[in-house]
């Protein structure tokens with residue numbers, strides 16, 4: 001069976017996901033695309049020799065009879081509208097992060113999906129599929145380093161495009177950390193403080209770059225985070241958890257060491273596409289397979305909502321300079337995995 005997918009937004013990641021669905025993964029065919037930049041949609045159809053209809057807009061694509069499932073890879077601020085329309089049409093939808101740019105927007109999606117009565121939404125938090133992050137999670141679950149106490153992390157990009165706004169360092173960039181640390185630690189955030197160090201002269205004048213983010217979780221873990229989106233030297237994602245009996249760190253991407261011209265050196269990546277290429281492949285193959293089985297396994301609309309509650313608080317903390325409390329509503333049973341319910345009721 002083949003999942004017929006319609007893609008809304010064929011820019012950087014939309015193009016990448018079309019490439020992997022067409023050339024790398026199994027079980028999906030891109031049958032429809034749309035982009036507000038029609039030339040961009042045409043370019044992708046031609047580049048991958050797709051037998052796909054180019055729709056005027058996302059709403060028309062979602063309504064199309066032959067689109068079984070929707071992929072939303074347009075700008076963050078447009079996600080909410082397309083995810084809500086997909087739910088209204090009863091179609092499974094893979095939405096790139098963020099699920100919506102505010103917690104209020106995510107809440108509307110959670111409510112619509114709950115009212116529909118079946119999970120339809122997966123959010124593109126691909127780090128949960130990254131082998132390195134999974135190894136860190138496994139070490140934490142196994143208790144190898146005892147209980148986690150401190151998490152140190154950094155999200156560094158070489159540079160960002162001109163359209164990158166001040167809020168995007170939180171709602172578009174650090175949102176990955178907000179999701180993956182909640183998942184890694186199996187914990188929720190209770191407070192955040194955002195501190196603005198000396199500003200880099202190499203960042204756009206409208207940006208405050210870098211930023212430091214200090215968070216506390218319900219279990220008392222302290223998170224020290226750095227966001228630096230014009231670091232110039234590479235795409236560098238760091239995560240280290242200090243526990244009672246040891247430290248577990250995210251492995252560096254594989255890279256040869258060179259001895260050459262009187263130097264010992266190791267290359268760094270510069271692009272998110274390469275850094276997480278395997279994670280995106282695994283993530284989307286899982287989405288295709290589970291959607292074909294009529295299930296939805298990956299990061300849920302609730303996870304998207306939880307990350308957005310934290311990112312709203314980060315923005316408030318950045319603007320006020322205060323420590324902002326984060327209050328996370330209790331996760332409804334609709335968003336629990338069946339195995340968690342069994343564990344909670346003692347059924348094995």
Ligand SMILES: NC(=O)C1=CN([C@@H]2O[C@H](COP(=O)(O)OP(=O)(O)OC[C@H]3O[C@@H](n4cnc5c(N)ncnc54)[C@H](O)[C@@H]3O)[C@@H](O)[C@H]2O)C=CC1
Pocket residue numbers: 008009010011012013014034035036037040057058073074075076078096097098124125126172272
């Ligand atoms: N999971 C990850 O690591 C990554 C996720 N993303 C997310 O994917 C989304 C897109 O990011 P990029 O591809 O980097 O941006 P981009 O700007 O390269 O591409 C977005 C495309 O969407 C189109 N678009 C915008 N509004 C639209 C609308 N209403 N209808 C149809 N098309 C529309 C634009 O014309 C553009 O071609 C963002 O939400 C971003 O956060 C992006 C990069 C990596």
Ligand SMILES: O=C1[C@@H](O)[C@H](O)[C@@H](O)[C@H](O)[C@H]1O
Pocket residue numbers: 157172173176229272
């Ligand atoms: O998701 C991504 C981009 O949208 C975002 O703008 C970058 O900062 C991240 O590193 C990348 O993974």
